[in-house]
Amino acid sequence: MNSEILGVVLMFVLTLAIALPLGRYIGKVFNYQKTWLDTIFNPIDKLFFKLSGINESQQMNWKQHLVALISINAAWFLLSMIVLTNMAWLPLNPDNNPSMSGDLAFNTAISFICNTNLQHYSGESGMSYLGQLVLMLWQFLSAGTGIAIAAVVFVAMKERTTDKLGNFYSYFVRSCTRILFPIAVVVATVLVFNGMPMTFEGKDTVTTLQGETVQVSRGPVAAFTAIKHLGTNGGGFFGVNSAHPFENPSYFTNIVEMITQMLIPFALIFALGYVINRKKLSWMIFGVMTIGFTLLVVPTIISEMNGNPAITRMGVSQNLGSMEGKEIRFGSPASAYWSIATTVISTGSVNAMHDSFTPLSGMNQMLGMMINAFYGGCGVGMLNFYVFIILAVFISGLMVGRTPEFLGKKIEAKEMKIAMVIALLHPFLILVGTAIASYLYTHNPAEYAGWLSNPNNHGFSQMLYEITSSSANNGSGFEGLGDNTPFWNIACGIVMLLGRFLPIIGPVAIAGILANKKYTPESNGTLKTDTMTFGLMVFAVIAIVAALSFFPALALGPIAEYFLL
């Protein structure tokens, strides 16, 4: 087999092999069972709660969880705004980079606290090291928030009737200190020994072999890159993210970064099985997600390996595949694999420029974000999938004439309404947002000429991609879009905010309401949810609700570009 394909297979297999034991460990952390890291982290966590004045043993109901979540996010937003608009004179700014404008800071602050990491600035010229470190803090905390909320939903799914769902701060701190922190230290260590800088010195000036003078940006890259991937954040230290030779120096670091970003989304699936003691359900979920992922990733790898047909017609060799926007050290298959992994799991880091991918690959990247539930981001991917499960349970229940039940709890009108609203919110935000942007562009092409770097259908795709990425809290982009303008900064900021919190509030509400209902043990009349048949049902619901709503928009963008190329 071709060594580049073999590299892709290796990444997937290694991720799964590490995720299985990690899932069990995360399950133990959620269940407050003993683990071997307790001796280090019990005292640290105690100190956290003591210094913050929090009683971590106070039980919360689902509404209290949400209040705690939203109030702490508000604090983060405020702190980000202060730092980002004052970086110029604050310490740790060796390159004398400027402070951000109000609208850019608004976008960046929301982007990082929402785990999106959409970037309308370039790290080398638009951010001080202090700014980078504060963003790195949100990379820990926003991921910890997602994992904590997943814990709340998992615990709510247990076989009992209760409104007491643990303590938000406790899950949150445990997720950050016991899950994210130790893995981030290990990953950063591996990266720093493989050519990634970790320094606080500013730009270096170098004379090249040919005798020209150039500058080289550096910084505390290794610490940042480890948590950027582990927390499915994806915001690059440098402008081009993990395509930069300092942010991803070799094929080996590429494998490490790839595994790191898919690790927790994989592990959480198995953590669910551990917490509610239903391993088969975990495998059903993993199976459906993996089928969806494969259906996106295989055509993308093939399309990139075939190369750009317009360049093939010029008569040069396309053995390497489509290389515009790609790095030689990764090659087209590993870049194609990364581009789908990063869009299905909401990381949004890139190791190649998505704008230059062939049309069908661009479409698959967008579909990954539009569906947003194949593995998905830290914690929130499971929440999105949970909504689809609820919908599938209800529809299957109607089809076979049984009461819709999930894990012994009846699903009724109220939960269904919430699930429907959440499932339709994502297409609504994307389609309405893109429609507004397209309207503005077509009615004032002169005023907004700086928006699009490519004409025709691909220009439309650039706008569609940006809004999709915001709503999915992904953060990657068709970076040719001139997006540091008040319109894009504010519009994407609002979409990111709605796309983050409503899909958290909805599933937590459903899980909280269900937890409070009477538990009825499974009988012969119960619809089994851990079977292949039910898995197919969930897949069908995802295909119909998520994928088909976007077909017309995709037909105008990448599909039209494909046929015209």
Added chain:
Amino acid sequence: MDAYIFSAFRLTIVSLLFFVGIYSAIVFGIAQFAPNHGKGEIISQNNKTYYANIGQTFTDDKYFQSRPSAVAYNAAGSAGSNKAPSNPDYLKEVQARIDTFLVHNPGVQKSEIPSDIVTASGSGLDPNISVQAAKIQIKRIAKIRGIAEANLKQLIISNTEPPLLGLFGPEKINVLKLNLALDELKN
């Protein structure tokens, strides 16, 4: 509600100290044991130092050339072209690069040119080219430098980096290392 906000701020400050202060300090401490103390890997030759992973421009015909770059290999920034595969202006540019390459490298067939040497990388700082992209420059460099083609072929072979563990990923050549070795060869 007040209690929530008060806790939120305090917990944020504690987290700042731990996840920014202590975490960065740990990684920075570890970096002191890494190559070049975590300031980026360097190569030295003739009392000059270069970053091994950051690509450089080679426009002079006596050197192996790098890939096109959207930032002219100035690592103060980084960028790809972000051109769509269907963009007509972009396709004209690629055609012009092919034509220029053929002018500078007489005797090379168009079908021998690999796509990497006429397309811009993602970072604009790609330190590598494909093995084929180096091979098709042999004739030109042999003529200018008066070195036997066989010696250059040997140089390319010894500078080819194999896939990881010989199994995973592409073969590649670091252009800077190749050109440094080329300069040595002449001496």
